Amino acid sequence: MPVSRRGSGSVTLPSGQSLTVHHRTTEVGGEDLPHATKKTMADHLRKYESLFTLTPQRMRMIVDAFQDTLDLGLKQPGQVVPMIPTYVFGWPTGEESGDFLALDLGGTNLRVCLVTLKGSGQFEITQSKYRLTEEQKQGDGQALFDFCAECLRTFIEANFDETERQKGINLPLGFTFSYPCSQERIDHGELIRWTKGFGAANTEGRDVAAMFKESLAKYELPITLTALINDTTGTLIASHYVDPSSKIAVIFGTGCNAAYMENIGSIEKLKDLNLPTDAQMAINCEWGAFDSFQHEHLPRTKYDQIVDETSNKPQEQAFEKLISGRYLGEIMRLVICELIDDGVLFLGQETYKLESPYVFETAFLSLMESDPTDELLMIIGIFSHFFAVETTLAERQFFRALARLIGRRAARLSACGIAAIVSKMKYLENLKEGEIIGVGADGSLYNKYPGFADRVHEGLIDVFGDKGKSIVTHHAEDGSGVGSAIIAAMTKIRKDRGLYEHV
Numbered sequence: 001m002p003v004s005r006r007g008s009g010s011v012t013l014p015s016g017q018s019l020t021v022h023h024r025t026t027e028v029g030g031e032d033l034p035h036a037t038k039k040t041m042a043d044h045l046r047k048y049e050s051l052f053t054l055t056p057q058r059m060r061m062i063v064d065a066f067q068d069t070l071d072l073g074l075k076q077p078g079q080v081v082p083m084i085p086t087y088v089f090g091w092p093t094g095e096e097s098g099d100f101l102a103l104d105l106g107g108t109n110l111r112v113c114l115v116t117l118k119g120s121g122q123f124e125i126t127q128s129k130y131r132l133t134e135e136q137k138q139g140d141g142q143a144l145f146d147f148c149a150e151c152l153r154t155f156i157e158a159n160f161d162e163t164e165r166q167k168g169i170n171l172p173l174g175f176t177f178s179y180p181c182s183q184e185r186i187d188h189g190e191l192i193r194w195t196k197g198f199g200a201a202n203t204e205g206r207d208v209a210a211m212f213k214e215s216l217a218k219y220e221l222p223i224t225l226t227a228l229i230n231d232t233t234g235t236l237i238a239s240h241y242v243d244p245s246s247k248i249a250v251i252f253g254t255g256c257n258a259a260y261m262e263n264i265g266s267i268e269k270l271k272d273l274n275l276p277t278d279a280q281m282a283i284n285c286e287w288g289a290f291d292s293f294q295h296e297h298l299p300r301t302k303y304d305q306i307v308d309e310t311s312n313k314p315q316e317q318a319f320e321k322l323i324s325g326r327y328l329g330e331i332m333r334l335v336i337c338e339l340i341d342d343g344v345l346f347l348g349q350e351t352y353k354l355e356s357p358y359v360f361e362t363a364f365l366s367l368m369e370s371d372p373t374d375e376l377l378m379i380i381g382i383f384s385h386f387f388a389v390e391t392t393l394a395e396r397q398f399f400r401a402l403a404r405l406i407g408r409r410a411a412r413l414s415a416c417g418i419a420a421i422v423s424k425m426k427y428l429e430n431l432k433e434g435e436i437i438g439v440g441a442d443g444s445l446y447n448k449y450p451g452f453a454d455r456v457h458e459g460l461i462d463v464f465g466d467k468g469k470s471i472v473t474h475h476a477e478d479g480s481g482v483g484s485a486i487i488a489a490m491t492k493i494r495k496d497r498g499l500y501e502h503v
């Protein structure tokens with residue numbers, strides 16, 4: 001017997017699409033229609049469980065290999081995980097103050113900020129966001145930087161009056177450019193490769209700081225680019241500015257990466273620079289590249305391989321492709337498509353809407369996992385509204401369980417990365433009673449995916465046992481805005497004092 005019911009609710013997705021689950025649906029019975037039954041779905045789920053589950057033992061093996069990779073990156077230039085020296089020397093004092101501009105070119109938006117640092121870990125921020133178009137991400141690199149300069153000019157016109165502008169706004173600017181760049185000094189960065197689906201031409205292999213300076217000159221902006229910053233380095237410094245227990249910063253968003261503070265004496269590849277070996281410098285790990293090309297250590301399923309091969313950068317960012325928000329929805333879509341092809345799901349229904357790459361957003365996994373209704377109304381809404389297919393309860397329970405497997409694997413792999421830095425730096429060995437290792441974390445997965453942080457913590461306990469409880473992640477301050485401003489301030493102070501001016 002068909003059953004009718006009602007439900008309602010509305011969400012807006014990161015892509016800007018919105019979903020209102022507000023309908024009367026007729027539930028189809030498993031017996032009389034060719035939908036997958038509870039038993040078939042449970043059988044399939046078992047297969048995916050074994051593919052996507054990471055045992056503690058496997059995690060420890062990954063951590064060991066990861067740690068070796070981090071060590072190698074510090075020794076020799078040009079490694080797969082490049083362990084980039086950032087020329088951010090040590091922690092902020094918390095007393096940095098003044099007005100700074102920050103420009104943040106992330107995965108989705110461009111943001112311009114005016115940050116007033118007030119000392120004692122206090123700050124104020126005014127900001128504007130501009131959405132990046134696909135043409136800007138894939139077009140010409142110089143045009144992308146021209147757009148950045150144009151937005152900066154609009155922001156200055158809106159936030160500074162004529163007299164201030166006449167006097168010249170010469171504020172220091174921190175440019176957060178969240179892609180791997182090898183740096184020879186703090187205001188330089190050669191783009192190693194685009195990630196997160198960007199592909200602007202004539203940019204890889206070039207100094208993006210110089211390209212941006214060219215755009216600043218073109219728009220006659222009286223701004224000094226003081227520092228080129230990665231979002232993780234900004235997050236590291238901003239987290240420590242407000243909470244000195246922070247030792248590591250991680251981003252789990254469209255992309256994924258980490259930064260931490262290293263002793264300069266341990267950065268062997270910098271020895272020719274004659275920097276004081278007892279000082280410290282932040283390292284941007286660019287760990288998203290872990291296990292790229294060789295694929296020796298990570299448990300890649302055939303769905304991960306398809307995601308990789310069909311991406312604009314095959315073989316690259318192997319770790320990131322298993323974890324970050326850009327890819328999780330696509331992994332789930334590929335599993336669903338396989339079950340459609342095998343005649344398990346949606347028999348007799350039109351499924352072409354599920355066939356285009358990347359139509360299945362990672363936000364759907366998040367919504368599925370947090371659906372509070374017994375009948376999984378949110379999941380009904382997702383499939384009917386976006387893909388025009390009807391689902392049975394057994395299928396919806398399967399989708400929810402599948403989302404959980406993919407989300408949980410991402411969190412546990414993320415824990416492996418954090419554990420590798422913690423082991424490498426021997427943080428747990430030197431920990432005093434009651435002390436914690438703070439990890440400042442940011443990004444849409446960390447902030448919005450239900451249970452992501454708890455799963456990272458569980459993973460850390462699986463790797464380290466009870467000691468892992470001392471590693472505590474917390475939502476970080478805005479690293480790309482505030483962190484960038486603090487770094488611009490630290491750099492200005494350092495250069496004014498004549499310290500290591502050549503970098």
Ligand code: BGC
Nearest residue numbers: 178179180195251255256257
């Ligand atoms: C980039 C990193 C960045 C991370 C998080 C990765 O794709 O390579 O530079 O920190 O995304 O935004």
